[in-house]
Amino acid sequence: MTNIGVVGYGYWGPNVVRNLAENKSCKITSICELNQEKWESIRKRYPWVNITNDYQDLINSPQIEAIVITTPVSTHYSLAKQALENKKHIFVEKPLTDSVESAQELVELAKCNACILFVDHTFEYSPAVIKIKEIIDSGQIGKIHCISSFRINLGPHRKDVSVISDLAPHDLSMFFYWLNEEPTQISAVGKGFFHEQIFDIAFITMKFPCGAIANINISWFSPIKSRRMTIIGSEKMIVYDDMASIEKVKVYDSGVATFREPESFGQFQLSYRAGDIFSPRLQRYEPLAQAVNHFLECVRFGKSPRTDGADALRVVRAVELAEESLRRNCSV
Amino acid sequence: MTNIGVVGYGYWGPNVVRNLAENKSCKITSICELNQEKWESIRKRYPWVNITNDYQDLINSPQIEAIVITTPVSTHYSLAKQALENKKHIFVEKPLTDSVESAQELVELAKCNACILFVDHTFEYSPAVIKIKEIIDSGQIGKIHCISSFRINLGPHRKDVSVISDLAPHDLSMFFYWLNEEPTQISAVGKGFFHEQIFDIAFITMKFPCGAIANINISWFSPIKSRRMTIIGSEKMIVYDDMASIEKVKVYDSGVATFREPESFGQFQLSYRAGDIFSPRLQRYEPLAQAVNHFLECVRFGKSPRTDGADALRVVRAVELAEESLRRNCSV
């Protein structure tokens, strides 16, 4: 039974806390939340938990073995650092931090202090995303040419971070998980409708060593909500629509056949194939429950988490590059 | 009754010919088509038409007043030039030509010879696109922040032109028609899956003088077909789904309200509004029939067409800039 302290009961915190509360291998000891208006709600649901507004209560508690950090990104570095220095395992909301430098420091520190550093890239624990990884690894879709992602909806606009820092880590962590590599080139265009430096909409393009190109279209200002990814392989194509209630993942056995025409001296010929469409049954569980459970297992058995520091770092690096490109493109 | 000659009965030609045949104010005199396998099909449907494989028959015919050019882009310049030099009015398939230079020369030539130069940007004659123009011009959607377009489907891959030259003119002509201006900045990333220089998929981003940004996502390699545009205004949002059978255009009365909060010294406050959704009834006609009819009217009454040389030039210019950017980005 691992004793857990949680810091931050704002937007995502209540979801993590609910999943921790339902997991039998841990106990939430304390929750640190500065906004006292939220205390009553915590007290009503989790009457056994200590509530505090002093983070020191968590990191100094000898009882608490692991700390869950679900606060705004800008505070991650400082809170995580203090926790690691006190030899607490940490579960940090994505993205790990807002700079490569600070993220690297945390990864180092976790290693030195033999602490688990888990970053909550929840999608990597989703049944659909794992199924797609299996399909890709099976080789059946062939060489990956292109991945596109649309993650657009109406609000909520964040005052403190751009849409890239807020939404793109989801797409980036999935891309890197599937392709198992980082991009060699990232560029982005975008626009902040209300504050010039806080982008509300952005288009990110990437190139990967394997030859794949990728596109992310993210927005807080779309009248329709869409969460759709398309993976174009040389043999098959996958569409992953996270808004679909049943057919979230579809594999299209259609594509383009290419063959070398003898008489045309090496010129390729193309022909389109329409094909069967297959939608695999997915397991049904809440990804966050799986993430929380994996974290707790890593803590108990000293395993390295799937979404560890290295996993988190490449996402932070890509966000940083995309935002640099965005600012460069905007000053033109 | 205007006598018409048509050159090119390949992919799009039969559609134009069908619309000409149904229009009572013109008569198709001759069709020039090099591929003699298509002659029987022409003969069966339009037994009164002369068929030839010599373009000179068309431009030298004193009877023919106007020539419809529905051949591959690479041939437009030469065919159009000869027609204009023989004082024939021309209807040219989009894009006008494959370079700004040649397009400009044709525009000049048409002017000197007092000929109508009509470019078939068919979408500008579509009920949905015209309705959106009316909505934008009425001011009800406010200032335009962003336009996105997805024009993706499976095939047909063209051997001779990139997806940009083939598909993007549709989006570009609509964007310029709606915004009534040209972009100040265009960049593009893409990939040719089979021939390095013939792009099969591309992401184009643009900035406009009015402050709007725009994104075009075009592909010949998508398992799902999508023809969707989204226009984000400061007051309302429009979604135009050309694949929808009934609700092609939807106006979302939702958005983001912004107000200046007195005590915070100029800081803006945002609040999201959900709202009614309205889908206007659209007229039902074939855009190409309308385009053909408009061309014939311009010929008869000496009017300047809506999709004239200037309209066509800005599209050719944008395609050229996008392709330059694409090649630059690819050589990185």
Place this chain on the structure above:
Amino acid sequence: MTNIGVVGYGYWGPNVVRNLAENKSCKITSICELNQEKWESIRKRYPWVNITNDYQDLINSPQIEAIVITTPVSTHYSLAKQALENKKHIFVEKPLTDSVESAQELVELAKCNACILFVDHTFEYSPAVIKIKEIIDSGQIGKIHCISSFRINLGPHRKDVSVISDLAPHDLSMFFYWLNEEPTQISAVGKGFFHEQIFDIAFITMKFPCGAIANINISWFSPIKSRRMTIIGSEKMIVYDDMASIEKVKVYDSGVATFREPESFGQFQLSYRAGDIFSPRLQRYEPLAQAVNHFLECVRFGKSPRTDGADALRVVRAVELAEESLRRNCSV
């Protein structure tokens, strides 16, 4: 602060309890649940609540003013009767009982004992259903010709009741609420796939005094889930798709115009009108929260609930008639 006892923490009970717990004008005193495996879950979430397996604890408690009955239908009559005899107000899950006779007795009893009898026809508290009522009452859709409802999905099959008793009360209560009358004729066909008398799929047809016909298509055996109602009026048509995330209610300004052609001696002429489509913004709240709140208000202020005994009775009557028809049709 009204003290509440709840009997039945099975399928729907936890939802009602959650809404009661979040309502500030009541307090859940006791929960009676026979299945002791559920006790821990209750204790964890609502540690202040007494848990019992003896219903007498609830009806004999002087403290408890109102009882929420969320048990299987077959037990409603007996539990409700005991509560009313002990002068407790009651909130009963739909349908009120499984026979008109027993339902009538409860309505009588509630009246005699001056108790509130509230039946949880939740849909009558839904923003979409209330908006549709407003639209109908405004007269804009004209005379109602026809209402259809599809309520189909995969499972859960109930062992004890037919799909009619389980699902149709939703449709029936909406139909009667909108039309404000009961049908004059009800017939049904159906099939029990596993037990001949427990129907898993049924088609119900009805005629109303106003001239409208209605159709309900309900099933536990559909691979796709659908919750769609269509209301055809002489002037406009409404589609209510409860599965839609945003445009749940759409009003189609299309229809059929009819006019009397003078020369044809009274023969009607028809012409179809395509028209605008309008999707009104709906309020966003959980219907059950609104139902619970309305019940508590009725208890506090002695008001008669919108979904009172009379409302419940007409639903029970229709279910009884449909099941009679079903058995008659099956024995043919």
Place this chain on the structure above:
Amino acid sequence: MTNIGVVGYGYWGPNVVRNLAENKSCKITSICELNQEKWESIRKRYPWVNITNDYQDLINSPQIEAIVITTPVSTHYSLAKQALENKKHIFVEKPLTDSVESAQELVELAKCNACILFVDHTFEYSPAVIKIKEIIDSGQIGKIHCISSFRINLGPHRKDVSVISDLAPHDLSMFFYWLNEEPTQISAVGKGFFHEQIFDIAFITMKFPCGAIANINISWFSPIKSRRMTIIGSEKMIVYDDMASIEKVKVYDSGVATFREPESFGQFQLSYRAGDIFSPRLQRYEPLAQAVNHFLECVRFGKSPRTDGADALRVVRAVELAEESLRRNCSV
């Protein structure tokens, strides 16, 4: 090369004529059409065809071997009878006639005169419908429990026939083709909005000897167009959505497993299975082209058509029974 005469160039006639014109094994000799306003359109497209307003020209022509009857249902019997008496093969639009008696007479007559009697139940030639037949016959969906069909849209209202006679033959011919049997029981409810005896909307229910029940929901008064059929088998379920552009047929590997629980003395246990979804690639051709071709083959080689008199008769019989039930239910 079979010489063909066509009678009726109204609503469906032009489609059949177009397919005949494109088929290389026949020649359209004459078209009989009473409405002379349509003659010019015929002349323009098919200049080699004789046009007449006298049906005798067709049946008396020694040259014409087969007659295509695409006129209103009420005229089928008389026109078909004359053709058969003159030993012409016939292709008749569905339904064959408007009464079982007259249909039987034609079937007899065709047999005596050794003429092909082909009824245009076009759907039986559609790639989707044939694929579903294959799936059913393979046994993989198990025993069929239920078939539902929705064939609803806005107009066109027919003055002369009810929605049952106009639309239901499509569903009925598919049901009978798939199940290979006729229903033992048919009932219907409906409503005529403008003429009491011409039903615009109807709900038909059926029972089949194999135990399956079926439901048809047809309407000319629906704001949304739907062409969806669902087949519920004991092992799998099929959804056929004819409006879908790609995934017209989907096979759901989900369902209900049933097993006999030993200790409960024969009581069945149920458990739901979610499963994979599979959408088979369909061939792409126009069903009517296939139907026309099959007819011409039958004429040439003296084969019995798949949609012969017997096929047509069971549809006419079902329509007659449904309309009788409708009138009976309406007079209540």
